[in-house]
Amino acid sequence: MIEISVTCDNTDRGLVVASLLQGFALSDVQHSVHTSESKRVHLYATAAPLASAAWxxxxxxxxxxxxxLDEIGWLTRTAADWHDQNDREYYLRKAAAYDRIALHEERNGPSGCETETEVAEATAFYLLDHDRDGDGNHGGYPYEPDHPAAEDNPRGYVRQEYALWRAAQGPTPQHTHS
Incomplete structure (x- = not known):
């Protein structure tokens, strides 16, 4: 394992994390605001070199x-007061929530006529289309949205993008719902 420490502008945190993810499997990413310059942030991570470009x-x-349940609550509140039809965070979090619900279904068997797996695939493809047509505001490593592997595994793409997005967000409080 490798310990990585980076100081960067707070606005570049996501780009720095995405760049590190190109060569390392990161875990335990933490950040703290630099005390003398509030626009700067320290990132700390435990890392291991990537063995392959797996999802x-x-x-x-x-x-x-x-x-x-917390994510569904956030999606519901956001949808109720939504002004930006191109809000990538909403589409990403929605696709990730449906992916997680589908994973539960796949372990326990289908629960309805339109399976959660089908919904997860549809929301994943929507995110792929959004990212292809968007402003480039996606992690894209190791697979860009127009890469054939992303088309072949849209839920893998959702997981990749969610992991990159969460790493760039920094630590969050623990939740009790699963």
Whole structure:
């Protein structure tokens, strides 16, 4: 394992984390605001060199994610007061929530006529389309949204992008719902 410490502008935190993820499997990413310059941030991470460009597993992608019920609550509140139809965070979090629900279904068997797996695939494809047509505001490592591997595994793409997004957000409080 490698310990990494980076100081950067707070606005560049996501870009720095995404760049580090190109060469390392990061865990335990933490940040603290630099005391003398409030626009600067220190990032600390434990890292291991990447062995291959594999999709994150669900456990890796959603390790520090809020509980599914918390995410559904956030999605509901955001949709009720939504002004930006191009809000990538909303589409990403929605696709990740449906992916997590589908994972539960896949372990326990289908529960309805339109399976959660089908909904997860549809929201994942929507995120892919949004990212292809968007402003480039996606992690894209190791797979860009127009890469054939992303098209072949849209839920893997959601996990990749969610893991990158969560790492760039910094630590969050623990939630009790799953």
């Amino acid at each position: 994150p597993t669900p456990d890796e992608a959603y390790a520090d994610a809020p509980g599914v």
